[in-house]
Amino acid sequence: MHEFSLAQSVVETVLQAAARHGAAAVEEVNLEVGEVALVNMEQLEWHIRVLTQSTMAEGARLNWKTAPARILCLECGYQGAVGHKELDSTSHFEIPIFECPACESPSTKITSGRELRVVDIHARFPEQAPGEADHA
């Protein structure tokens, strides 16, 4: 259930940014989720939906894309994508393999793919009376 605390951080980030920019409502939230961040997106989406109720982000569309995992090999210096192993050929369920694809060493470090990033939000601004200062 660590998705709840992550959802709290996401919602806080979104609402603070929207308020700072003087937005009236948030229509869309775009996330980037690392391939090996242990985040269940269905749960995260549900918690975000609950936590945004009665806020200016209520009902906002939530989109996400996966950021691929990258590793650095401490033996041969390989930097790049992790390999994958298919565990189940019927469901095509794959798990990442952290072994170096170049030299097969297990001494690798994950350099990216752990993130849960709020990339941007689409916000609606209040209509302005003529002569009012621009919100930008």
Place this chain on the structure above:
Amino acid sequence: MHDVSKIYLGHDVIEANRALGNQNRAWLEQRGVKAINVMGAIGSGKTSLIELAIERLKGELGIAVMAGDVIAEFDSERFRRHGVKVIPLNTGKECHLDAHLVQHGLEQLDLEGVELLFVENVGNLICPSDFYLGEHLRVIVVSVTEGDDIVAKHPVIFKDADVAIVNKVDLAELVSADPEKMVRDALAGVGTAFKTSVRTGEGIEQWIGLVRKLAGSA
């Protein structure tokens, strides 16, 4: 007509936890304290291994413990019996410790005379993995009773750890588990993995040795 525009944020909430973890780390370093984050499965023996290390090392090192659990009082009471400073970290319904909770724990903990801090995480092999607390060493404990494929099922948490301990090896035969396979699987992720039994003492010297080495390193 409504005016809709895009606001760029690029804010990584996992990275935000890491930044808090870095603050905890700095706090510990200023006070000359080394911290070990002990993660692992429920009932794998995290508390017993920490208790054993306290008993063996409290004569030579100042030790404190943060006991993280859904209800932390049970383990806290066990640690208090060894005469060390204990801060219970109740997570309530949460399945992991995060850097923020540990920061509050550090505010309450008098680190005067403390050289080594054990942070016992909530028993869980998934959630704690994404949350750096500021520790110097990440230890992950599993036991043979969880089944000998437990390590292979959780590659990410092992990749993030420094040391893996396969505990309760005295029970391996009774539960038809192969502890050697568990150690092999763990070594695909961590640099150091070994077997222990709190009951027979197997591997305990290695555990004590690595704790002592960390606490003694400047």
